[in-house]
Amino acid sequence: MTNKKVIEIKHLIKSYGLKGFQTPVLKGIDLTVYQHDFISIMGPSGSGKTTLLNILSSIDKPTKGTVLLDGKDITKMKNKEMSKLRRDKIGFVFQDYNLLDTLTLRDNIALPLSLNGASGKTCLQKTGELAEMFGLSSHLDKYPYQLSGGQKQRGATCRALITDPEIIFADEPTGALDSKSSKDLMQCLQSVNEQKKATILMVTHDSYCASYAKDVFILKDGLIQCKLSQGTDRKDFFDRIVNTQSSIGGDFS
Amino acid sequence: MSLWKLAFQNFRKQFKNYLALILSQAFSISILLNFQYLRFSDSLAVLGEQNQNQLDVLVNVISVILICFMFFFVWYSTNVFLKKRKKEIGIFVFMGLTNQKIGQLYMIECFITGILTTGIGIVFGIMTTQLFQMILLRLSDISIELNFQFIPKPILLTLLIYLVIYLFFILSGYISIVRSNVLDLVNTNRKNEFVKQNSFSLISKTILGIVLLGVGFYFATKDGGIEVISNLLLAVILVVFGTYFILGGLVPLIFQKLAKQKLFLYKNQRVLWINNMIFRMQRNYRTYAIVSVLMLSAVTALATGFSMKTRYDNIMHFRNTYTYQVFSVRSDLEDEIDSLIEKDNDIVVKSTTPLLFLSDNKGVLSYSNLKALAKESRQEFSLKEPKDKEVIAVSQLHLLSLITDLSDIKVEINDESYTQIDETSIPYMGYLQEITEFFMVNDQDYQKLLDQGQQYYTYNYRISDIYNFAASNDELESIISDQEDTFTGRVTIDPDNKETEWVKILYSLCIFMFIVFIQASGSVLFMKNYEDGLEERERYGVLKKMGINGKALRLSIAKEQTFTYLFPFILMSFSSYFSIHALEKLMYANLLPVNIVSVLIILGFLLFCYIVSVFSYFKTVDV
Numbered sequence: 001m002t003n004k005k006v007i008e009i010k011h012l013i014k015s016y017g018l019k020g021f022q023t024p025v026l027k028g029i030d031l032t033v034y035q036h037d038f039i040s041i042m043g044p045s046g047s048g049k050t051t052l053l054n055i056l057s058s059i060d061k062p063t064k065g066t067v068l069l070d071g072k073d074i075t076k077m078k079n080k081e082m083s084k085l086r087r088d089k090i091g092f093v094f095q096d097y098n099l100l101d102t103l104t105l106r107d108n109i110a111l112p113l114s115l116n117g118a119s120g121k122t123c124l125q126k127t128g129e130l131a132e133m134f135g136l137s138s139h140l141d142k143y144p145y146q147l148s149g150g151q152k153q154r155g156a157t158c159r160a161l162i163t164d165p166e167i168i169f170a171d172e173p174t175g176a177l178d179s180k181s182s183k184d185l186m187q188c189l190q191s192v193n194e195q196k197k198a199t200i201l202m203v204t205h206d207s208y209c210a211s212y213a214k215d216v217f218i219l220k221d222g223l224i225q226c227k228l229s230q231g232t233d234r235k236d237f238f239d240r241i242v243n244t245q246s247s248i249g250g251d252f253s
Numbered sequence: 254m255s256l257w258k259l260a261f262q263n264f265r266k267q268f269k270n271y272l273a274l275i276l277s278q279a280f281s282i283s284i285l286l287n288f289q290y291l292r293f294s295d296s297l298a299v300l301g302e303q304n305q306n307q308l309d310v311l312v313n314v315i316s317v318i319l320i321c322f323m324f325f326f327v328w329y330s331t332n333v334f335l336k337k338r339k340k341e342i343g344i345f346v347f348m349g350l351t352n353q354k355i356g357q358l359y360m361i362e363c364f365i366t367g368i369l370t371t372g373i374g375i376v377f378g379i380m381t382t383q384l385f386q387m388i389l390l391r392l393s394d395i396s397i398e399l400n401f402q403f404i405p406k407p408i409l410l411t412l413l414i415y416l417v418i419y420l421f422f423i424l425s426g427y428i429s430i431v432r433s434n435v436l437d438l439v440n441t442n443r444k445n446e447f448v449k450q451n452s453f454s455l456i457s458k459t460i461l462g463i464v465l466l467g468v469g470f471y472f473a474t475k476d477g478g479i480e481v482i483s484n485l486l487l488a489v490i491l492v493v494f495g496t497y498f499i500l501g502g503l504v505p506l507i508f509q510k511l512a513k514q515k516l517f518l519y520k521n522q523r524v525l526w527i528n529n530m531i532f533r534m535q536r537n538y539r540t541y542a543i544v545s546v547l548m549l550s551a552v553t554a555l556a557t558g559f560s561m562k563t564r565y566d567n568i569m570h571f572r573n574t575y576t577y578q579v580f581s582v583r584s585d586l587e588d589e590i591d592s593l594i595e596k597d598n599d600i601v602v603k604s605t606t607p608l609l610f611l612s613d614n615k616g617v618l619s620y621s622n623l624k625a626l627a628k629e630s631r632q633e634f635s636l637k638e639p640k641d642k643e644v645i646a647v648s649q650l651h652l653l654s655l656i657t658d659l660s661d662i663k664v665e666i667n668d669e670s671y672t673q674i675d676e677t678s679i680p681y682m683g684y685l686q687e688i689t690e691f692f693m694v695n696d697q698d699y700q701k702l703l704d705q706g707q708q709y710y711t712y713n714y715r716i717s718d719i720y721n722f723a724a725s726n727d728e729l730e731s732i733i734s735d736q737e738d739t740f741t742g743r744v745t746i747d748p749d750n751k752e753t754e755w756v757k758i759l760y761s762l763c764i765f766m767f768i769v770f771i772q773a774s775g776s777v778l779f780m781k782n783y784e785d786g787l788e789e790r791e792r793y794g795v796l797k798k799m800g801i802n803g804k805a806l807r808l809s810i811a812k813e814q815t816f817t818y819l820f821p822f823i824l825m826s827f828s829s830y831f832s833i834h835a836l837e838k839l840m841y842a843n844l845l846p847v848n849i850v851s852v853l854i855i856l857g858f859l860l861f862c863y864i865v866s867v868f869s870y871f872k873t874v875d876v
Binding site for chain 2: 059083084085092094103106111114115119159
């Protein structure tokens, strides 16, 4: 682990509703993500996972607190600046893949890089490398409707990685996948983290998937309740996550 | 909740989305109503029965074209309703509604839209009838007092036509819903399979398109006799289908090939818009083909109008070459006629010539006589003297000439065959040229023919004030004789003659049709793009979430739209050259300037539609 801070969240508060009738969702989150981290955020329904991710990815604004991405406070950024930041520093993996159905897998993966003005040669080369890594080389000329869910999600992950973002936000990436495809995807994410030194922040309710992360933060009632670190054995980590979940209680599905 | 209430709610929610469709249908109703009004009102009666009969035929032809428009608009709109409804209606299936009930829901919604459309169309139509007629007559340079008339017949007829078309499509939509299964209903809008098309089928379509266009152009420009008109019809049909196949084959083929060149594709947003074009082209090429044909019709309509107008002006000029024409067996009348006319008028042009009138109603002129006449009447003369057994036709100007191949026609003069080597329509013989077939032969042939017919002398005069023609009319009456040895006749031309007034109206109608055609093509493209925008919303949402910047997305949209507008335009410009060329041959007129101007007008209008379309697209997909 290096010491470069990618994200620094300081006393983040988010409430919904009108003044006087506010429902607090995040009640003061402090979290720092360093370069090459692989963090999983878990929590029961309503714990504020999605709200946290939305604020981090600049889709939502916090009520109070600061979020520093690469040293800049994203809560005070203007739209144009924010758009540039999203383009250059952040990669997204969504639960429902969000591949464009009119493009082949190759074009889908190359899209962000190509629209950022990279040369055709670079686009092709990087697409090829990532596809190789994610086991998609033989599917590059297929359209999304010709791919399985797992292949689509791996493709979407390649797309998120192609611009070499500072951090990847993954929102329930295995939410729509079967267990085999989930495992494949998580292994891919793990190897990206280890080999390409990508920084990943993932929100999930699945303990098995969470166990691939290096650190797991468990969120409940708008606060981080505890942090678990993987150690040496993934299976042991998985057991610890499940045990912590049951001790905390609540619906994690 | 009752079906009616549900349908009404659906309609209210979607009203904004359907406004363009409703207005386009209402517009087609208004225009048709205006034309029906023209047919049933008595505004054109003042032009005389003969003109009115001609115009009735015209209005009927235009009405048929407008009904085709209406058919298309209704087809298109109900199809959009059906597609949207099918997707939303899928949800109702899970609520336990039967297909029949869902079909009824669709019919009720269409019924509400239909009432609104007819309401707007008819009211707007009635409101504009007088304006329309006023503009039409003003353009035609005809002054008639117009009064507002409320005539139920055209309104009922328009309503009936619209309702029949509308009911036909609603019923077919209903049947389509009743027959479809649940899965289809739910998945209608999600089917984005077959993005790419089979290259073989695209190449076949391209070849077919090129062949059809080629053969079409060949027929459009082929010279020929009376079969020209059927050639032209054939050409129109071939060009329409050729356009259809080119847009459905060649264009997607080019884009698919481009999409394979990744080094080319991954530059300047091409990855987004070229892929989008491939996807859209497959669904929209029929619409683009229709737009192409609509624009082609616009250019042709304008060119027809202009050539008719030019021809009309020519005919007027033809008739007014001389004010009086006296023809007589006597050769010594010149001085007498001069003095008779000069009592009340000043002579500006005067010419005399002998001519031979044969028993088969043909007039024969000799080369030297005609040359002398041309000099006297200060008209151009560049004809060569025909050889023996050769003639040059000195003929009238026709409004429409179907025979485009004029060389080597055999002419029978008094049972002897002559070869026609040329034709002129310079008005040497004035009005007489309009009512008699004249042929010019060389002087020797003329001499030979002399004893086979009766030689007359014509005395042609043009006065300085042609509107004062009546003054000398009575004076000239004194020389008229029907005795065989002194036979003398006279023709007087009234410059205010209304016999061919209908041509002037035709000219304005053509301009009007030009406007209707380009308006229709612009709005069809605009509607199509608007509908595409609605469909693309989700995709652009994803792109925005991915952090793709707005500028890149806007550029990509602008480029995609450029091609959407450009393809039908290019195809039209290309085809219009041929259609106008064919028309030029038919009308004996130089229509290239009209062609260029009308193409430029369309370009301007499309540019306007394009800009509105692009900004509306930005708004629809929110970038």
